[in-house]
Amino acid sequence: MPEPSANEAHQDARRSAHAHAATLKRLEKSSGSLAAQAIARMDETLSWYRAMPPENRSWIGLVAQAGIAAFTEWFRHPDAPQAISTDVFGTAPRELTRAITLRQTVEMVRTTIEVMESAIDEVAAPGDESVLREALLVYAREIAFATAQVYAQAAEARGAWDARLESLVVNAVLSGEADEGAVSRAAALGWNSPEHVCVVLGTAPDGDSELTVEAIRRAARHAKLQVLTGVLGDRLVVIAGGNDNPLHVAKSLIGPYAAGPVVAGPIVPDLLAATRSAQAAAAGLKASAAWQDAPRPVLADDLLPERAIAGDPAAREQLVEEIYRPLEEAGSALLETLSVYLEQASSLEGAARMLFVHPNTVRYRLRRVTDVTGWSPSDVRSAFTLRIALILGRLADGDPQS
The missing domain is CATH 1.10.10.2840 (PucR C-terminal helix-turn-helix domain)
Known part of the structure; x- marks a missing residue:
């Protein structure tokens, strides 16, 4: 029989030095069968898992295996700092967070933990049952935090990407470069092509622009409007759809704007035509200083004489x-x-x-x-x-x- 290598001998020494070496050894041997049981339980109890394409099911299987392997390593060194989210969820592609909801991931983790918990009496060495059960409870808490962290990071990344995409659409409308590509980007952001569209322009408030954008979205939800919005320079731009009265739209969204004139462009039929509304609103905002008693908000069409004198x-x-x-x-x-x-x-x-x-x-x-x-x-x-x-x-x- 060949002699063990130095590395294998070192690992054997570390295992023997572990306070619960027998349980750890049995846990390592059982990890494969536990993962198979967890996958079988998911296939039996989770209808969404059965309906998934084979590729996604295989990725979920890898996550379950990684979770059990991470628990084994964690049980070996419970005091060592470990990035559980990387150990467990790092095996799956980022796209999996789009295919599987947070609720489904929680169900997957719960099923795997239940399978491991039901096997404690078989896996733990005599006298180690309570130790292993307590370790599993602590690990379940850690894996729950890791799950929340993974989805929070994915949501943050999607939010940053969506913000860039929305900024491209708003800038295309303002610059007169809106095309079918802008319409496709808007559709990806949830824009459902409402029949009545107008653009509202005003001064953006100081501070975090993300808070301003979120305030516009809250006001839009309350008014049942669809919006694409962004802060471009010192301007707060809102492309609003779903109402054929531009003055009513502007009044519904005026709260987040800074002090100063707020101008609503005319109603146009769709996003491609929104450039016309945006240009009228921009010209009105530029000429609004000539009408000091103008109402707030004001229609771009009510500023026609000032706009004409200003060269529009x-x-x-x-x-x-x-x-x-x-x-x-x-x-x-x-x-x-x-x-x-x-x-x-x-x-x-x-x-x-x-x-x-x-x-x-x-x-x-x-x-x-x-x-x-x-x-x-x-x-x-x-x-x-x-x-x-x-x-x-x-x-x-x-x-x-x-």
Whole structure:
């Protein structure tokens, strides 16, 4: 018979020096059969385990074997610091935490511990039953903490990845580069393509941006909105879906924003069109300083005159197409009456004298202006918007009187 090597002799010496060497030796011999019993018990009692593909079941089997082997090593050196999570769960790929829930992992660990506990009388040397049972109880606590740590680390990694993915989507919408790739990323984040989408912009508060983002998500859940959000520089950006009233959306989400203007872009049909809403909101946020009495939040469309003066071509086009052109098509009388009325400091009598008509005629035409454009000439703010639209319309037509 060949003589044992130096390493084997050293291991034998360490085993013999162990306070419960006989139990340890029997535990080492039984580890394979205990793992097989644990897998059989899981197959018998856990329906989700039976329904899993063979590859995942094999990984779970390896985890069970690693858990029993780690207990054996832990029983050999109970006072030595050990990373149980690495010893047990390090044998499985990271993707397994996505395929198996925390509840299922707890059931797997519980089943394995129950199998080991039921075999204590057979594995423990005479007189060591209570020692082994107590050691198993302590190890079960440690493996529970290790399980929680593995899933916490996996959740943290997924959260960091999701945050980067969400930031890419939000930045693509703001920069006008949203495409099908952005839609796919948004879908991976749980965006279910709601029919009504708008973008809300404002100043981000100081402090941890993650706390701000979480506050937006809480507000969105309360308002039953879907959101994609992020802090880009000093701006807090929210892409919200699920409501066709942008002002209502902005009011529902305004809490986490810092002091200052909050601007809601117009409603668009989907995420690909959200760039239009984002650009309107960004232009409105830039021009909001010109309207110091603006409400908070304010619609980007309510800032059309300030946006046009600040050089926003979309606002200029919108004012011409939605106000000037409809008035032009409705007849020259409406344009002429509105122009004279505004030039006469919104005086019905003054406009009537200039037009050589009765004040009631002026009043009737002004009501028609409201019907055609949606803006009332008698309201100071609306009158300002109408005046800017007239100026831009004349410039577009090349009117020499402009």
